[in-house]
Amino acid sequence: MALAQCPSCNKRVSSKAKECPHCHFVFAGQSEEDLQREFIRLQQEKKDKLLSRSMLALLLAIAAFVYLFLQQPLPDSWQYNTAIGVMIVGLLWFIINRVQMLFIKRKRR
Structure with a gap:
């Protein structure tokens, strides 16, 4: 499991997460x-x-x-x-x- 930065809040989140736990930006379905x-x-x-x-x-x-x-x-x-x-x-x-x-x-x- 790698860590990536959320493009919305720039906090580190799991690369497998479907949404950012901090700002709730949805990664699933995003190109x-x-x-x-x-x-x-x-x-x-x-x-x-x-x-x-x-x-x-x-x-x-x-x-x-x-x-x-x-x-x-x-x-x-x-x-x-x-x-x-x-x-x-x-x-x-x-x-x-x-x-x-x-x-x-x-x-x-």
């Missing part, structure tokens, strides 16, 4: 093409989620920058420090999401 299509759909769904998160992170960083530019709070005030912190967090979050997207693109079956 290799159907399994590949499900894997591609799952990858696209992950990419879409990461893209949405990266745009939210970029929006957060831009909003903090615009606040700094328009309001021009005094250095060492809590408004200035908060805006700088939000801008840094937004940019780091954006970079992390983009790196994750690169790993998803490189990941092949």
Whole structure:
């Protein structure tokens, strides 16, 4: 009995199983093409989620920058420090999401 990955949830299941015990994806009657299509759909769904998160992170960083530019709070005030912190967090979050997207693109079956 060999272990295989479920194309829907990517968890390890028995190759003789008729359905995934984790997500209940049915293997019986599925061709290799159907399994590949499900894997591609799952990858696209992950990419879409990461893209949405990266745009939210970029929006957060831009909003903090615009606040700094328009309001021009005094250095060492809590408004200035908060805006700088939000801008840094937004940019780091954006970079992390983009790196994750690169790993998803490189990941092949």
